Amino acid sequence: MARNSIDPIDLFGMALVAIFGPMAIGVVAFKITVFGGFSFTDILWSGSGVEITYATVLALIGVGWIVLANFIVGDWDIDELEWYHTAAIVVALGIVPVYAVVPAVQNVFSDYGAIALVVAIVQTGFGPLLSWEG
Template identity: 30%
Template sequence: MATVLDFTTGSGNGTNEVDLVDVAALMLLPITASMIFGIFTMQINVFGGYDFTAPIWTVGGASISAALLITLFADFWILGTNVLNDQTKHEQNELIAIGLALAAPLLYVFVPAFASLVQADILRLALLMYVSGAAVYVSYES
């Protein structure tokens, strides 16, 4: 008998796997988060050029860029399709780890003390891997 795939909850057989609905967000999140953390930059040079880390708005000294907005969209997409459904059962320690990982880009932009804490290159790379890993974990576990 064929299993029916539900678009919002992933596999039809109840096993853990990365949901197809999250694949685009899981590809965008590490790229745009690495731009936020200053690991690399990217710009488009056609049609006048555009830098994804250039500020769109400046609020209280913090620069809101396209990379931050895309990262937040990817975070909320993954959370919305995985954590907020009725079939997901995460323990409290998992939710705290997921929350910290998905809040890290906001903390890096809006809290200067957090940005100073992870100022070393290896710490920013470790933070990027933690944020990316948490997003994949959320998609896989639900």
């Protein structure tokens, strides 16, 4: 599409990242109490200290949507990416898996809510940044 504008194709991914990213790192919780209750922070799979939730999967789908859409549409070319594009993509894709896999990060986020909130805000800002720069 165009640089210095938010592409409509990225809006779906931005919504997923903004809603489920903070849930995936334990900052926000959303529970539906109809039909026996459902929470996006329910664990899908766990083992060896790793816990994968619905929010984790949906947040990663959102970031993946933005990145793949910009590559497929032709907004980005791997050879023309600036260093800050690459850094933003790596951090946006890495926040949730690092939280899910590294128990020390989970402990820091649970002990220091301000750090988790700042990381959630930064993560939510990656969607519009990546779309704008695309």
